[in-house]
Amino acid sequence: MQEKTSKQAGLARKVSVLGAGAWGTAVAMTLAQRHDVLLWGRNAAALETMRATRESSYLPGYIFPAGLQVAADFDAALAHVAEPGSLLIAACPVAGLRPLLGQLKGRPIPNLVWLCKGFEYDTGLLPHQIVREVLGDTVAGGALSGPSFAQEVAKGLPCALTIASASAALRACVVETAHGGNMRVYSSEDLAGVEVGGAVKNVLAIATGAADGLGLGLNARAALITRGLAEITRLGVALGGQTETFMGLTGMGDLILTCTGDLSRNRRVGLGLAQGKALDVIVQELGHVAEGVPCAKAVRELAARLGVEMPITNAVAGVLFDGDQPQAMVARLLSRDPKGE
Numbered sequence: 001m002q003e004k005t006s007k008q009a010g011l012a013r014k015v016s017v018l019g020a021g022a023w024g025t026a027v028a029m030t031l032a033q034r035h036d037v038l039l040w041g042r043n044a045a046a047l048e049t050m051r052a053t054r055e056s057s058y059l060p061g062y063i064f065p066a067g068l069q070v071a072a073d074f075d076a077a078l079a080h081v082a083e084p085g086s087l088l089i090a091a092c093p094v095a096g097l098r099p100l101l102g103q104l105k106g107r108p109i110p111n112l113v114w115l116c117k118g119f120e121y122d123t124g125l126l127p128h129q130i131v132r133e134v135l136g137d138t139v140a141g142g143a144l145s146g147p148s149f150a151q152e153v154a155k156g157l158p159c160a161l162t163i164a165s166a167s168a169a170l171r172a173c174v175v176e177t178a179h180g181g182n183m184r185v186y187s188s189e190d191l192a193g194v195e196v197g198g199a200v201k202n203v204l205a206i207a208t209g210a211a212d213g214l215g216l217g218l219n220a221r222a223a224l225i226t227r228g229l230a231e232i233t234r235l236g237v238a239l240g241g242q243t244e245t246f247m248g249l250t251g252m253g254d255l256i257l258t259c260t261g262d263l264s265r266n267r268r269v270g271l272g273l274a275q276g277k278a279l280d281v282i283v284q285e286l287g288h289v290a291e292g293v294p295c296a297k298a299v300r301e302l303a304a305r306l307g308v309e310m311p312i313t314n315a316v317a318g319v320l321f322d323g324d325q326p327q328a329m330v331a332r333l334l335s336r337d338p339k340g341e
């Protein structure tokens with residue numbers, strides 16, 4: 001193990017992270033312990049503050065490692081990863097992925113990884129489908145996903161992630177770059193399965209947060225998580241994912257973390273709804289993206305189109321978009337006809 005870590009430490013690579021929110025910053029901080037990392041964001045003033053203070057307002061109290069550069073110049077971020085074997089990481093929310101990729105179109109792109117977890121609000125597309133629409137089939141790309149709160153990663157606590165890609169070379173590049181220290185990186189070819197797990201768990205965390213906020217107890221929480229996993233699996237299989245993927249880190253692992261961990265922004269949306277707060281107030285108070293909100297609408301429409309039964313997602317979407325009360329969500333789920341598990 002010792003030997004493996006020191007070998008990996010020798011493989012310093014160039015990495016650019018595009019998107020300086022909580023997760024992009026935490027990933028950049030981690031990789032900068034072993035690699036030459038540049039963090040780019042679209043807010044030049046915020047980046048200037050980050051450069052001066054060596055910390056991010058998204059992750060206060062966590063000081064950047066010496067090797068982390070911060071830059072507001074997009075061309076510099078791309079030039080940084082010009083040599084083969086470099087890694088370009090798109091670290092924006094799903095809503096920002098299409099515009100960000102638009103900025104990359106026509107430029108030489110090395111290995112491309114995206115960190116966002118969701119379905120696109122208007123189109124119901126997964127991130128890899130957006131990448132294909134904007135950049136075509138020629139880019140080697142993949143999703144890095146799994147149970148990972150940015151604050152814990154910034155603190156250097158252990159975590160395990162999965163890189164999913166059809167490209168074996170891309171998977172190897174990401175493992176060689178990111179696996180090591182307190183971060184384990186597994187590989188999967190099941191890109192659709194990994195992306196569906198990461199997206200739908202956010203909706204289920206809203207449901208669980210609401211149930212917990214209403215004081216429904218630990219039995220109800222366990223039921224929601226388990227039936228939620230069944231929902232994720234049904235949709236994921238319908239979209240080409242493999243059943244076993246949903247039992248892994250990016251399925252059950254991330255579902256458990258996000259539904260039960262109070263660091264989750266999506267869970268906090270559910271807790272806020274249970275307190276009777278309006279959605280726009282909750283989102284404003286969060287100050288971060290909560291992907292489960294747009295995702296609930298996209299998944300409700302997609303599941304209806306595909307004929308996939310998703311009662312918890314539908315109930316969450318009812319509260320978020322149709323004015324249903326959280327209590328009505330519970331009543332709606334409990335009043336369903338009995339069925340085989």
Ligand SMILES: NC(=O)c1ccc[n+]([C@@H]2O[C@H](COP(=O)([O-])OP(=O)(O)OC[C@H]3O[C@@H](n4cnc5c(N)ncnc54)[C@H](O)[C@@H]3O)[C@@H](O)[C@H]2O)c1
Pocket residue numbers: 018019020021022023024041042043058091092093094095096097099100115116117118148149150151287288289291
């Ligand atoms: N925070 C976590 O713990 C965590 C962990 C794993 C995955 N994720 C996922 O990563 C994605 C980003 O989450 P986050 O926590 O960094 O969100 P955040 O709300 O903390 O920050 C989002 C950042 O994205 C930037 N952004 C938005 N559109 C952009 C665009 N078009 N180009 C460049 N930057 C853009 C914003 O300016 C902001 O800095 C989400 O899909 C989230 O689900 C987050």
Ligand SMILES: O=P(O)(O)OC[C@H](O)CO
Pocket residue numbers: 117146147148149150202205254257258263264265266267289290291
């Ligand atoms: O804070 P959340 O709810 O966006 O979840 C963050 C990560 O996706 C957890 O793996």
